Amino acid sequence: MNLKELSARLGLSQTTVSRALNGYPEVSEATRQRVLAAAERHGYRPSPAARRLATGRAQALGVVFSIERNVLLDPHFVEFLAGVCEVAGRHGFDILVSPTTPAQELVTYERLARNGTVDAVILSGPGEGDQRIDRLVRSGFPAVVHGRPADDARIAYLDVDNEGAFHQAGRFLVQLGHRHVALLNGEERQRFAADRRKGLEAALCEAGLEPRDDLFFSGQMSVENGYRFARAALSRTPLPTAFLCSSVLMALGAQRAIAEAGLRVPDDVSLIAHDDEMPSFRADHLHPPMTTTRSSIRAAGARVAEMAMARIAGEDPGSLQEVWPVDLVVRGSTGPAPETRRTREAAAGAR
Amino acid sequence: MNLKELSARLGLSQTTVSRALNGYPEVSEATRQRVLAAAERHGYRPSPAARRLATGRAQALGVVFSIERNVLLDPHFVEFLAGVCEVAGRHGFDILVSPTTPAQELVTYERLARNGTVDAVILSGPGEGDQRIDRLVRSGFPAVVHGRPADDARIAYLDVDNEGAFHQAGRFLVQLGHRHVALLNGEERQRFAADRRKGLEAALCEAGLEPRDDLFFSGQMSVENGYRFARAALSRTPLPTAFLCSSVLMALGAQRAIAEAGLRVPDDVSLIAHDDEMPSFRADHLHPPMTTTRSSIRAAGARVAEMAMARIAGEDPGSLQEVWPVDLVVRGSTGPAPETRRTREAAAGAR
DNA sequence: CAGTCGACCCAAAGCGCTTTGAACGGCGGC
DNA sequence: GCCGCCGTTCAAAGCGCTTTGGGTCGACTG
Numbered sequence: 001m002n003l004k005e006l007s008a009r010l011g012l013s014q015t016t017v018s019r020a021l022n023g024y025p026e027v028s029e030a031t032r033q034r035v036l037a038a039a040e041r042h043g044y045r046p047s048p049a050a051r052r053l054a055t056g057r058a059q060a061l062g063v064v065f066s067i068e069r070n071v072l073l074d075p076h077f078v079e080f081l082a083g084v085c086e087v088a089g090r091h092g093f094d095i096l097v098s099p100t101t102p103a104q105e106l107v108t109y110e111r112l113a114r115n116g117t118v119d120a121v122i123l124s125g126p127g128e129g130d131q132r133i134d135r136l137v138r139s140g141f142p143a144v145v146h147g148r149p150a151d152d153a154r155i156a157y158l159d160v161d162n163e164g165a166f167h168q169a170g171r172f173l174v175q176l177g178h179r180h181v182a183l184l185n186g187e188e189r190q191r192f193a194a195d196r197r198k199g200l201e202a203a204l205c206e207a208g209l210e211p212r213d214d215l216f217f218s219g220q221m222s223v224e225n226g227y228r229f230a231r232a233a234l235s236r237t238p239l240p241t242a243f244l245c246s247s248v249l250m251a252l253g254a255q256r257a258i259a260e261a262g263l264r265v266p267d268d269v270s271l272i273a274h275d276d277e278m279p280s281f282r283a284d285h286l287h288p289p290m291t292t293t294r295s296s297i298r299a300a301g302a303r304v305a306e307m308a309m310a311r312i313a314g315e316d317p318g319s320l321q322e323v324w325p326v327d328l329v330v331r332g333s334t335g336p337a338p339e340t341r342r343t344r345e346a347a348a349g350a351r
Numbered sequence: 352m353n354l355k356e357l358s359a360r361l362g363l364s365q366t367t368v369s370r371a372l373n374g375y376p377e378v379s380e381a382t383r384q385r386v387l388a389a390a391e392r393h394g395y396r397p398s399p400a401a402r403r404l405a406t407g408r409a410q411a412l413g414v415v416f417s418i419e420r421n422v423l424l425d426p427h428f429v430e431f432l433a434g435v436c437e438v439a440g441r442h443g444f445d446i447l448v449s450p451t452t453p454a455q456e457l458v459t460y461e462r463l464a465r466n467g468t469v470d471a472v473i474l475s476g477p478g479e480g481d482q483r484i485d486r487l488v489r490s491g492f493p494a495v496v497h498g499r500p501a502d503d504a505r506i507a508y509l510d511v512d513n514e515g516a517f518h519q520a521g522r523f524l525v526q527l528g529h530r531h532v533a534l535l536n537g538e539e540r541q542r543f544a545a546d547r548r549k550g551l552e553a554a555l556c557e558a559g560l561e562p563r564d565d566l567f568f569s570g571q572m573s574v575e576n577g578y579r580f581a582r583a584a585l586s587r588t589p590l591p592t593a594f595l596c597s598s599v600l601m602a603l604g605a606q607r608a609i610a611e612a613g614l615r616v617p618d619d620v621s622l623i624a625h626d627d628e629m630p631s632f633r634a635d636h637l638h639p640p641m642t643t644t645r646s647s648i649r650a651a652g653a654r655v656a657e658m659a660m661a662r663i664a665g666e667d668p669g670s671l672q673e674v675w676p677v678d679l680v681v682r683g684s685t686g687p688a689p690e691t692r693r694t695r696e697a698a699a700g701a702r
Numbered sequence: 703c704a705g706t707c708g709a710c711c712c713a714a715a716g717c718g719c720t721t722t723g724a725a726c727g728g729c730g731g732c
Numbered sequence: 733g734c735c736g737c738c739g740t741t742c743a744a745a746g747c748g749c750t751t752t753g754g755g756t757c758g759a760c761t762g
Binding site for chain 3: 353354355365366369370373397398400401402403404405406
């Protein structure tokens with residue numbers, strides 16, 4: 001059933017039927033109801049391809065994400081995507097996903113943008129000095145970045161206050177008396193990770209403590225790396241008494257390393273992780289419940305999609321730049337720093 | 352730059368240019384080269400919307416997945432998606448993702464299928480007695496299922512041999528002398544989980560052992576549930592000496608419960624997990640390296656996409672039904688069953 | 703009462719592509 | 733020399749929708 005048939009059946013012109021269906025005011029209420037009823041009855045669905053061609057709008061969002069040498073797809077991504085889908089669905093938008101290797105990224109945007117496959121693109125995880133952004137800005141194509149692009153870029157973005165979060169977490173640890181804090185970070189060429197490091201360093205410096213590079217680790221945020229890094233950290237002297245992890249996954253690995261070293265959380269070692277609220281790894285259900293810096297990556301996805309909608313509606317990118325604060329949620333994995341002596345004993349006993 | 356402009360510039364008709372570009376034989380080689388060169392030079396990209404309208408083909412795959420009450424998005428999904436994207440991209444196909452609640456599922460397929468948004472749909476995790484499948488089959492719309500639909504369904508699918516895998520794993524444990532095997536399973540209304548249970552039960556029965564319902568648990572495959580279930584299992588008598596987990600995530604949780612009970616892997620307790628080869632949770636990098644039943648969910652995604660392509664090309668669904676064998680990879684987390692006495696002592700000592 | 707103005711509806715022109723059916727030479731076969 | 737054929741090209745008809753630019757008619761001004 002297409003428009004032509006439907007309108008023939010109704011004895012109306014395609015124009016009128018189309019307008020009735022799309023809520024234009026030039027149609028009498030009586031006619032509109034008649035049209036609506038007939039459309040419903042015959043199960044009429046407008047062809048998106050035709051509509052797309054006629055309007056030039058795709059009613060679709062493109063989600064582009066980087067996938068390196070066909071490994072390493074972030075488990076966080078799916079949560080983010082869920083958020084995007086939620087609001088896109090509400091607006092009747094489809095979602096096109098385009099994984100892409102760093103090399104092909106530019107081409108991918110060009111393709112999506114130029115040929116009208118999507119009305120806006122969402123991209124995540126801008127690296128440092130990102131060429132992609134520049135290009136996108138220049139093209140004027142609606143785009144929203146999840147993460148933070150270069151500060152001067154005229155582009156819509158949503159980021160969480162990574163620096164602030166880890167600053168706060170670091171200060172909290174310092175206040176508890178911790179002087180040797182290990183950082184299990186994501187890859188620091190990614191902006192979010194670099195920001196977190198900055199935040200922690202600032203907190204330490206404020207307290208007159210020297211950040212210890214030998215306790216700072218960075219790499220893919222996997223359970224495995226959490227374990228490896230924590231293990232390495234626990235071989236340094238003086239021993240760290242607190243761990244700050246960039247994800248719950250890493251914290252999971254760290255927990256194991258800590259347990260293996262015969263140390264206890266939070267008595268011997270405090271643990272804080274950044275929590276993106278992944279339903280499969282709930283920080284509050286761990287043992288002990290974990291102190292976290294928390295921000296919902298799913299909510300971020302939803303908001304980013306809304307921003308994309310706004311951009312499509314013509315809103316200025318300058319007014320669509322948000323940095324969300326991050327909560328520090330104190331639970332049971334943090335506590336006062338043990339006296340150095342006690343820590344030593346525990347570690348020695350475990351060997 | 353559109354076809355009209357390009358052909359005007361070349362002094363050719365749109366027909367000829369279109370044909371030259373799409374590799375039809377009715378064009379002289381000289382002309383084709385000229386057209387190709389001009390298209391390249393002017394950066395001509397055909398409009399997918401127009402092409403779609405004209406041909407009726409969307410050049411897109413729809414990936415539909417269920418998302419319950421807006422929680423519980425499976426981290427495995429992203430790996431699967433990566434596989435799909437890989438081959439879709441190679442074929443120049445876009446990928447449309449549509450998360451959907453169980454209630455809306457049927458509507459979602461209808462929409463995607465009927466209005467030509469996509470050329471085929473991929474759906475995963477069919478439940479028992481699945482109404483969706485029936486409907487899809489009846490419509491004749493190309494579809495591929497990841498997982499196993501009802502046995503008689505005339506539909507393309509790819510599943511791994513879940514029953515065989517857990518049968519094999521169970522037999523292996525039995526051969527090692529284990530008599531009390533706990534099962535930490537996914538939700539058993541999902542086919543894959545039901546199959547795994549069957550596999551384990553078969554292995555136990557073959558050995559003359561009674562499956563112990565009080566050691567069988569089922570629920571979302573999260574770290575948390577792994578921990579909870581394992582903890583519960585360790586409160587039963589006689590104690591289980593082996594755990595079979597439906598995912599590495601659950602195994603991660605189980606490990607912790609086991610450790611907390613003062614038991615050691617594999618001396619006191621053996622552990623086997625099903626491994627979907629998620630890069631963030633590598634079974635071979637755990638401590639000890641974990642014995643697993645292994646199958647790549649990413650490879651499955653890729654193959655499913657290929658099957659979708661085949662269906663689009665008109666291949667018969669009957670010839671597109673595959674069940675992949677699953678390897679049992681023996682690593683360090685399994686060993687001979689301890690004598691019952693020793694197990695009791697260890698457990699008692701830990702309390 | 704002529705003229706204006708809304709309210710309502712329509713015919714037709716695209717959107718940018720594919721594809722059908724036909725035209726046009728140049729060729730060998732009879 | 734005429735016919736039919738092949739290789740090559742073209743004009744034009746869609747695909748199914750939106751949207752522009754009128755029309756028509758009754759009601760409302762002055």
